[in-house]
Amino acid sequence: MTKKERIVAKAKELGKENETKYIGCSQSSFAAVVDAFRSEGIELLTPEEQEKIFKGMVGLQGGTGGTSLGTCGAVIAPSFLVSMASGIGTKEQLEDKYKGSVSCANVINGVTSRFIKEFGSIVCRDICFRRWGRVLDFCRSDTMREFLAKSKERPECQDTRCTISIGSGWGAEQICDMMGIK
16 A cells, blocks of 8 residues: 555545544544545644634534535535645735645645536535435534434445545545645
């Protein structure tokens, strides 16, 4: 197994584990990708940076703030990490304000276009409906408990076919490609 294959497989595995550990898609996929790279000795973020950003990811779960109306957290976190790995910061933007298109292209190629192809959307409610035939209210803990209980019955939730695993794997794969990791 190549280093890239190990990182992608680990991101998917951790995505599945984190789904029940943290519940929310954004923080679960964020931690999965960062920790998958760390397992191979690659620090995308320091543990302190990871903890700070993790706190911000919690509120982005469930289609942003649990509303199901915004982008799926399993899209947000890997997209954030792909953009970060693209390396376009304030200096680069000041030199060329259009340089941000590099980050956007990396996010589109690695994450969002794949979600659209697989699920028809990057919007939380669309993905939920497509996967489970139901839109969830992530602001309600009783809905989350019911979802987690029923997920044990769904084959697509039993392994790395869960949405968090898929997004984590695609994000990790794109970052590997950008970093030249084979």
